[in-house]
Amino acid sequence: MSGNWTEQHIPDQRGRVAIVTGANTGLGFETARMLAASGATVVLAVRNIEKGEQAAARISGDVTVQALDLTSLDSIRSAAADLRAAHSRIDLLINNAGVMYTPKQTTADGFELQFGTNHLGHFALTGLLLDRLLPVPGSRVVTVSSTGHRIRAAIHFDDLQWERSYSRAGAYGQAKLANLMFTYELQRRLAPHGTTVAVAAHPGMSNTDLTRNTPAALRVPVTWLAPLLTQKAAMGALPTLRAATDPAVVGGQYYGPGNRGEVRGYPKLVTSSTDSHDQATQQRLWSVSEELTGVTFPIGQAVR
Numbered sequence: 512m513s514g515n516w517t518e519q520h521i522p523d524q525r526g527r528v529a530i531v532t533g534a535n536t537g538l539g540f541e542t543a544r545m546l547a548a549s550g551a552t553v554v555l556a557v558r559n560i561e562k563g564e565q566a567a568a569r570i571s572g573d574v575t576v577q578a579l580d581l582t583s584l585d586s587i588r589s590a591a592a593d594l595r596a597a598h599s600r601i602d603l604l605i606n607n608a609g610v611m612y613t614p615k616q617t618t619a620d621g622f623e624l625q626f627g628t629n630h631l632g633h634f635a636l637t638g639l640l641l642d643r644l645l646p647v648p649g650s651r652v653v654t655v656s657s658t659g660h661r662i663r664a665a666i667h668f669d670d671l672q673w674e675r676s677y678s679r680a681g682a683y684g685q686a687k688l689a690n691l692m693f694t695y696e697l698q699r700r701l702a703p704h705g706t707t708v709a710v711a712a713h714p715g716m717s718n719t720d721l722t723r724n725t726p727a728a729l730r731v732p733v734t735w736l737a738p739l740l741t742q743k744a745a746m747g748a749l750p751t752l753r754a755a756t757d758p759a760v761v762g763g764q765y766y767g768p769g770n771r772g773e774v775r776g777y778p779k780l781v782t783s784s785t786d787s788h789d790q791a792t793q794q795r796l797w798s799v800s801e802e803l804t805g806v807t808f809p810i811g812q813a814v815r
Contacts, residue, residue: 515769515777516749516753516757516777516778516779517749517777518545518548518745518749518752520753520757521545521546521549521752521756522549522756522758523549523550524546524549524550524551524756525549525550525551526550527550527551527552527602527603528551528552528554528598528600528601528602528603529543529546529551529552529553529554529601529602529603529604529605529755530553530554530556530577530594530601530603530604530605530640531543531546531553531554531555531556531603531605531607532556532557532579532581532605532606532607532608532633532636533556533557533607533608533609534553534555534556534557534563534566534607534608535555535557535559535562535563535565535566536562536566537744537747538607538655538714538744538747538748538751539555539605539607539608539748540566540569540570540744541744541745541747541748542605542607542748542751542752542755543555543566543570543574544569544570545745545748545752546603546752546755546756547570547571547572547573547574548571548572549756550572551572551573551602551603552573552574552575553570553572553573553574553575554574554575554576554577554594554597554598555567555574555575555576555577556577556579556590556594556608557576557577557578557579557608558578558579558580558581558582558608560576560578563576563577563578564576575597577590577593577594578590578593579608579636580619581608581627581628581632581633581636582618582619582620582624582627582628582632583618583619583620584619584620584635584804584805585619586619587632587635587636587639588635588639590636591636591639591640594640594643595639595640595643598643599643600643600644600646600647600650601640601643601644601647601650602644602647602649602650602651603650603651603653603755603756604636604637604640604644604651604652604653605653605655605751605755606633606636606637606652606653606654606655606690607655607751608628608629608632608633609628609629609655609686610624610625610628610629611625611657611659611683612679612680612683613625613679613682614679615673615677617672618631618632621672622672622803623671623672623673623677623682624682625682625683625685625686626671626672626673626682626685626686626689628686629683629686629687629689629690630686630689630690630693630800631800631803631804633654633690633693634693634800634804634806635804635805635806637652637697637808638801638804638806638807638808638809639806641707641808641809641810642809644706644707645704645706645707645809645810646706647706647707648706649706650706650707650708651707651708651709651710651754651755651760652694652697652707652708652709652710653709653710653711653712653751653754653755654690654691654693654694654709654710654711654712655690655711655712655713655714655751656687656688656690656691656694656711656712656713656765656783657683657687657690657713657714658713658715658767658773658774659680659683659684659687660684660687660688660690660691660783660784660787661684661784662680662683662684663678663680663681663684664681664684664685664687664688664784664786665684665685665688665786666685666688666689666692666792666795666796667685668795668799671685671799688784688786688787689796690711691711691765691783691787692787692789692792692793692796693793693796693797693800694709694710694711694763694765695709695763695787695788695790695793696790696793696794696796696797697709697808698710698762698763699763700808700810700811700812701762701810702762703811704810708760708761708762708763709762709763710754710755710760710762710763710764710765710766711754711764711765711766711783712750712751712753712754712765712766712767712778713750713765713766713767713768713773713781714747714748714750714751714767714768715742715747715750715767715768715770715773715774715775715776716741716742716747716774716775741775742768742774742775742776746768746775746776746777747768749777749778750766750767750768750778751766752778753766753778754766754778764780765780765781765782765783766778766779766780766781767779767781
């Protein structure tokens with residue numbers, strides 16, 4: 512495709528059902544808004560229903576709100592049951608919600624908060640909804656990662672929950688690396704079915720409230736530099752939207768901002784770290800994620 516990919520390139524989404532996690536603010540809100548403007552039936556899957564309703568009121572189109580707390584497997588199972596009851600088909604599942612650089616905390620199920628929310632929560636939700644996507648030609652699972660998957664990032668199987676020591680940046684890097692590994696392994700398992708694909712995206716540096724947990728020593732510099740380094744949430748959402756809607760997208764691809772350093776700019780196909788493509792680690796992470804969440808997927812093991 513020549514030229515810059517923008518909101519105007521989103522194909523007609525009428526008749527399609529899209530679920531967007533963390534859609535009451537920031538990137539998720541902009542993703543939901545643009546999908547609804549293109550005709551999709553959009554579900555804002557959010558932890559805070561009141562904020563979700565306020566967000567829905569600001570979006571024109573067919574929009575509903577679903578309670579979803581990704582820090583609780585009980586909430587994820589309940590939300591999945593509600594979504595399955597309401598929708599016989601799902602065209603787009605956009606795993607957007609996330610937390611970043613949080614102080615050491617655990618989820619309701621005892622998982623480290625960043626790993627539990629960003630990866631395990633979305634892993635479980637995807638597995639519980641996947642059979643609503645599999646029969647739908649052109650359906651996609653889009654998971655939002657980050658350039659942070661390159662920073663102090665590894666899958667620490669010997670201490671996944673950071674119980675021995677804790678690094679905000681390290682835990683975030685692990686979670687965002689896991690998002691990519693999940694996408695690549697999911698795509699290999701989906702490939703034989705020929706209908707649903709898994710794709711990843713990242714927003715570069717976007718001006719959202721995701722950075723609210725930045726350590727105090729960095730908060731002032733980040734605030735001062737934000738106007739120079741970041742882009743608006745609507746721009747940051749474009750890689751996700753391209754991954755979700757561009758007819759040329761192929762399963763297993765990764766989209767991000769096109770300017771140098773992938774910090775800002777219009778979305779293009781980008782590459783992820785060498786570590787993210789380690790298939791043995793991807794498969795091990797998948798198995799561990801199934802064990803931790805109790806969720807198995809209605810698809811077989813990938814052919815290697």
